Amino acid sequence: MKMLKKLTEYAQRKSPWILHYDCSSCNGCDIEILACLTPIYDVERFGAVNVGNPLHADVLLVTGSVNLRNAAVLKELYRQMPEPKAVLAVGACALSGGVFRDAYNVLGGVDKVIPVDVYVPGCPAKPESVLDGVILALEKFRRDADHGDKS
Amino acid sequence: MNNLLIALGALFLALLFGGLIQGLDRRLTARIQRRVGPPILQPYFDVLKLWAKEPLFTSSMTEVCAWGGLAGSAAALGLFFAGQDLLLVFFTQAVGAVLPAVGALASPSPYSQTGGQRELLQLAAYEPVLLVVLACVGQASGSFSANAPLHLSGPLLPSLPLTFAALLLVMGIKLRKSPFDTAASAHAHQELVRGLYTEYSGPSLALLEVAHWLDTLLLLGICALFWATSLWGMTLLIALVWLGEIVLDNASARLTWPWLLAVFWGPGLLLAAANLAWVVW
Numbered sequence: 334m335k336m337l338k339k340l341t342e343y344a345q346r347k348s349p350w351i352l353h354y355d356c357s358s359c360n361g362c363d364i365e366i367l368a369c370l371t372p373i374y375d376v377e378r379f380g381a382v383n384v385g386n387p388l389h390a391d392v393l394l395v396t397g398s399v400n401l402r403n404a405a406v407l408k409e410l411y412r413q414m415p416e417p418k419a420v421l422a423v424g425a426c427a428l429s430g431g432v433f434r435d436a437y438n439v440l441g442g443v444d445k446v447i448p449v450d451v452y453v454p455g456c457p458a459k460p461e462s463v464l465d466g467v468i469l470a471l472e473k474f475r476r477d478a479d480h481g482d483k484s
Numbered sequence: 485m486n487n488l489l490i491a492l493g494a495l496f497l498a499l500l501f502g503g504l505i506q507g508l509d510r511r512l513t514a515r516i517q518r519r520v521g522p523p524i525l526q527p528y529f530d531v532l533k534l535w536a537k538e539p540l541f542t543s544s545m546t547e548v549c550a551w552g553g554l555a556g557s558a559a560a561l562g563l564f565f566a567g568q569d570l571l572l573v574f575f576t577q578a579v580g581a582v583l584p585a586v587g588a589l590a591s592p593s594p595y596s597q598t599g600g601q602r603e604l605l606q607l608a609a610y611e612p613v614l615l616v617v618l619a620c621v622g623q624a625s626g627s628f629s630a631n632a633p634l635h636l637s638g639p640l641l642p643s644l645p646l647t648f649a650a651l652l653l654v655m656g657i658k659l660r661k662s663p664f665d666t667a668a669s670a671h672a673h674q675e676l677v678r679g680l681y682t683e684y685s686g687p688s689l690a691l692l693e694v695a696h697w698l699d700t701l702l703l704l705g706i707c708a709l710f711w712a713t714s715l716w717g718m719t720l721l722i723a724l725v726w727l728g729e730i731v732l733d734n735a736s737a738r739l740t741w742p743w744l745l746a747v748f749w750g751p752g753l754l755l756a757a758a759n760l761a762w763v764v765w
């Protein structure tokens with residue numbers, strides 16, 4: 334039983350399926366994230382797949398600042414992801430609102446709406462640091478398995 | 485009793501090696517795209533992870549259909565390796581193939597609905613062709629038993645070249661490879677969110693993933709019947725077909741469904757039927 338649990342936990346860290354949601358980014362960060370899929374960075378080395386369906390996702394990767402319009406969409410996407418899941422905020426905008434933080438409709442960073450596990454800074458964030466962030470987020474699954482809690 | 489043991493043994497081996505084939509496929513695809521690609525064992529990690537995820541359903545039919553789909557595929561593979569009747573194998577795999585579409589149609593999600601309808605169209609396209617292909621194999625080897633081609637004096641391929649071409653078309657759909665992956669495709673290709681699989685998540689997606697491994701093996705097994713008299717010939721044939729499918733997958737775009745139907749009901753059926761007529765007379 335213990336063996337199976339260890340194996341499952343290992344599998345969880347080896348197979349992160351990523352859902353990418355662009356809140357209201359300038360697309361700078363999104364281009365860097367797409368770069369992760371190219372042959373130079375090849376995120377599939379780590380078993381990661383870019384999925385378009387929250388029901389299949391393990392990691393929610395958010396770029397851009399949260400505003401009054403997209404807050405509900407972001408919450409809904411998070412709600413539709415089955416446990417265990419992790420959230421990655423990528424870029425200055427997703428961290429705090431970035432250059433858009435003073436705009437009249439901007440609420441701020443992603444953590445204003447849903448719990449964030451890993452913050453990846455940068456404007457835009459580098460593909461290397463995005464990959465690092467994904468791998469760091471996977472450590473959360475190990476932690477969860479160790480403590481036996483699912484939040 | 486003996487047959488049951490053979491079938492169970494074959495299923496056990498299929499589960500052991502089915503994932504490996506998919507892993508090699510993903511690795512090879514990555515190499516064709518000049519990427520490094522995931523580890524060979526990746527499909528096992530994926531299935532284990534999916535199995536441990538929280539089950540979320542929009543319809544209770546989804547889970548039932550995922551189990552049914554796996555049971556159908558497993559039964560078909562077991563019957564095939566136990567040397568049972570090819571027509572029985574055909575109808576069992578058809579049940580396993582229809583159920584996932586039923587589950588997708590049970591959900592109100594428009595993406596899932598479209599995926600389910602496209603899967604039904606794919607079934608309508610390839611099932612008649614597969615049936616005629618198996619009829620050709622039965623005719624040419626003198627018996628519908630799945631191990632009859634093993635006891636022939638020469639391979640079937642020289643007398644069934646057109647049928648084999650039709651079977652290659654069917655393989656494209658069953659392996660979910662471009663250009664025939666209208667309903668749902670493997671790997672990172674995306675089609676309407678995830679087409680047929682949109683509403684299958686966590687454990688139920690894991691079941692369908694394993695069912696897909698078994699389907700792939702069944703189709704490769706049917707392919708092997710065309711050169712069943714020598715082990716080397718069989719291995720070479722399967723390897724060539726499998727490699728060809730992967731190259732084609734990477735080199736072609738997806739067909740729309742009217743084209744899909746046109747290809748299968750036109751050239752597909754004609755090739756198989758012409759060869760059947762040739763074998764019978």
Ligand code: SF4
Pocket residue numbers: 357358359360361362363396397423424425426427431432455456457458
């Ligand atoms: S962090 Fe910079 S690059 Fe990224 S979305 Fe914001 S403004 Fe654009």
